[in-house]
Amino acid sequence: MKAFFVHTYVLTKRSIVVLLRNPLTILPNLFISVFFLFVYTGGLSGIAQLPQFEGADYLSFILPVSIVSAAIGGAGGAGQELVRDLESGYFARLLQTPVTRLAIVLGPIIAGMLQLLVQTSLILGLAFLLGLQVEAGLGGVLVLLLFAVGWGLAFAGYSVTVALKAKNAQAAQAGTLIFFPLLFLSTTFVPLELIEAGWLRTAAVINPTTYLLEGMRSVLIDGWVWQPLVTGFLVVGAACVVTISLSVISARRAFSRE
Amino acid sequence: MTKGTIVVDHLVKTYKDKFTAVNDVSFTVGKGECFAFLGPNGAGKSTTVKVLTTLSRLTSGSVTISGIDVDEDPEKVRWEIGVVLQDTGLDSNLTARELLELQGRIFHLSGKEASFRAEELLAVVGLTEEADRTSKKFSGGMKRRLDLAMTLVHRPGILFLDEPTTGLDPLNRKSIWKEIRRLNREEGTTVFLTTQYLEEADELADQIQIISGGKIVAGGTPAELKQSIGKDVISMQFVSETEAKKAREVLNKRDVFLIENDIRVTEEKASAALPVILRELQEFGLEPAALSVAEPTLDDVFIQVTGSSEGAS
Numbered sequence: 001m002k003a004f005f006v007h008t009y010v011l012t013k014r015s016i017v018v019l020l021r022n023p024l025t026i027l028p029n030l031f032i033s034v035f036f037l038f039v040y041t042g043g044l045s046g047i048a049q050l051p052q053f054e055g056a057d058y059l060s061f062i063l064p065v066s067i068v069s070a071a072i073g074g075a076g077g078a079g080q081e082l083v084r085d086l087e088s089g090y091f092a093r094l095l096q097t098p099v100t101r102l103a104i105v106l107g108p109i110i111a112g113m114l115q116l117l118v119q120t121s122l123i124l125g126l127a128f129l130l131g132l133q134v135e136a137g138l139g140g141v142l143v144l145l146l147f148a149v150g151w152g153l154a155f156a157g158y159s160v161t162v163a164l165k166a167k168n169a170q171a172a173q174a175g176t177l178i179f180f181p182l183l184f185l186s187t188t189f190v191p192l193e194l195i196e197a198g199w200l201r202t203a204a205v206i207n208p209t210t211y212l213l214e215g216m217r218s219v220l221i222d223g224w225v226w227q228p229l230v231t232g233f234l235v236v237g238a239a240c241v242v243t244i245s246l247s248v249i250s251a252r253r254a255f256s257r258e
Numbered sequence: 259m260t261k262g263t264i265v266v267d268h269l270v271k272t273y274k275d276k277f278t279a280v281n282d283v284s285f286t287v288g289k290g291e292c293f294a295f296l297g298p299n300g301a302g303k304s305t306t307v308k309v310l311t312t313l314s315r316l317t318s319g320s321v322t323i324s325g326i327d328v329d330e331d332p333e334k335v336r337w338e339i340g341v342v343l344q345d346t347g348l349d350s351n352l353t354a355r356e357l358l359e360l361q362g363r364i365f366h367l368s369g370k371e372a373s374f375r376a377e378e379l380l381a382v383v384g385l386t387e388e389a390d391r392t393s394k395k396f397s398g399g400m401k402r403r404l405d406l407a408m409t410l411v412h413r414p415g416i417l418f419l420d421e422p423t424t425g426l427d428p429l430n431r432k433s434i435w436k437e438i439r440r441l442n443r444e445e446g447t448t449v450f451l452t453t454q455y456l457e458e459a460d461e462l463a464d465q466i467q468i469i470s471g472g473k474i475v476a477g478g479t480p481a482e483l484k485q486s487i488g489k490d491v492i493s494m495q496f497v498s499e500t501e502a503k504k505a506r507e508v509l510n511k512r513d514v515f516l517i518e519n520d521i522r523v524t525e526e527k528a529s530a531a532l533p534v535i536l537r538e539l540q541e542f543g544l545e546p547a548a549l550s551v552a553e554p555t556l557d558d559v560f561i562q563v564t565g566s567s568e569g570a571s
Contacts, residue, residue: 006363088348089343089345089346096336
């Protein structure tokens with residue numbers, strides 16, 4: 001058991017060192033998230049006048065989109081790091097040591113979560129500078145962070161699954177394309193009632209991101225309302241269970257001896 | 259004591275696609291021995307190493323490392339062995355020191371012990387000066403040396419080296435040889451080496467087994483192997499391959515081997531046979547451009563038992 005913690009700790013540390021040495025792998029994602037925040041609040045805030053927004057501030061409405069985008073980016077890094085290890089042969093070298101197998105996968109995931117927390121905090125900080133007010137107070141901010149980490153974990157599970165299956169950078173990169181439908185086929189810019197195209201509305205209802213956004217928006221705009229929070233956490237939890245299980249299965253395959 | 263020993267008994271490895279890479283191979287390596295596994299490309303060397311080092315499962319037969327069954331307890335075997343694979347396995351974003359310390363921590367050293375051991379090993383492989391550079395800036399030779407250092411972190415009793423010097427320049431090759439010899443002779447580490455360089459096996463090994471097509475075709479000490487040919491080798495070079503082929507036709511009653519423009523004839527006594535051979539060639543208007551007589555080398559053994567010139571260096 002001690003070995004498990006030590007191995008997870010040293011491999012997480014390694015992932016963080018690697019992240020810090022390659023700031024360019026972090027910056028684009030952070031840039032996109034900040035970009036979303038500025039451009040959409042700047043360009044679209046007028047539509048918050050519509051009655052469907054029920055008087056909500058557009059900054060509060062769009063902030064969760066920015067956070068989700070940061071979360072997905074941070075979590076996707078976990079899979080990318082595993083692909084790098086597979087390609088460099090470091091993965092094979094680790095398999096020849098008595099390292100706890102789980103730590104090989106957990107290291108990059110935990111590092112990704114930490115990256116995600118830092119990014120989310122930066123974005124929140126910016127939003128506060130722009131005049132953000134969280135209806136549910138400090139507890140609401142914690143809820144936001146919890147949603148970000150939960151969603152990040154689900155996406156990390158997905159990216160690790162793809163990485164261990166594909167075993168090459170191009171395929172893993174292609175796997176991150178899911179980012180776009182996941183983020184934009186949802187109530188990204190306007191509430192569900194304002195989405196006119198039937199197919200997009202259906203997509204938004206199916207897309208788990210919708211429930212995540214609603215959960216986050218509820219603490220930002222309405223304060224403590226339980227229904228969207230519970231639904232949001234259930235959806236995020238279910239997504240985690242599915243993707244983490246898949247990643248465990250593909251990891252077991254990658255660790256098995258031919 | 260079985261520590262430091264390798265016992266391979268009727269090992270068979272068949273892949274999912276029904277390809278049998280290793281077919282009924284048996285050998286024993288004693289503690290402190292330097293064993294060389296020699297063979298042309300695709301002979302089954304790397305597959306054998308993968309099975310012996312727990313990366314691959316065997317189909318039948320048995321393998322014990324330091325008395326531990328690799329199939330039953332691979333986890334325990336990993337503590338006994340150090341493995342240098344054909345391709346280095348380094349995280350290019352970490353420095354040499356970080357990689358060594360990380361490896362130490364994985365093998366249950368404390369932070370302090372790991373950093374002490376890293377310092378020690380950096381000196382051993384001559385990378386102290388480069389300790390804090392990331393390994394992506396390293397040359398091929400430096401990467402190999404770092405890779406070797408990483409496998410030594412836990413002081414394994416048995417060291418596996420899969421073609422450790424392939425692609426290295428002569429200077430780097432010599433320095434790796436020196437280190438292997440030191441580990442073997444001074445620290446008593448058992449060394450299992452695969453190579454396609456015959457001089458490497460000749461230089462380092464106490465015991466050589468030659469594998470071809472998944473089967474062992476010859477084995478013994480370097481001297482025994484050379485003696486098994488026990489004959490002199492006459493090498494003749496011709497100006498063209500056509501001439502060399504013609505010469506092979508002329509001499510086809512003898513033990514002849516052709517490599518491009520070269521003909522090798524194995525004879526009991528070269529001094530007696532040579533004038534006769536030259537006369538026979540002359541009758542057909544053939545004359546070698548260069549000629550030499552030598553005692554058999556491992557090259558000759560290799561060619562004879564594998565029927566291949568592929569591994570000749």
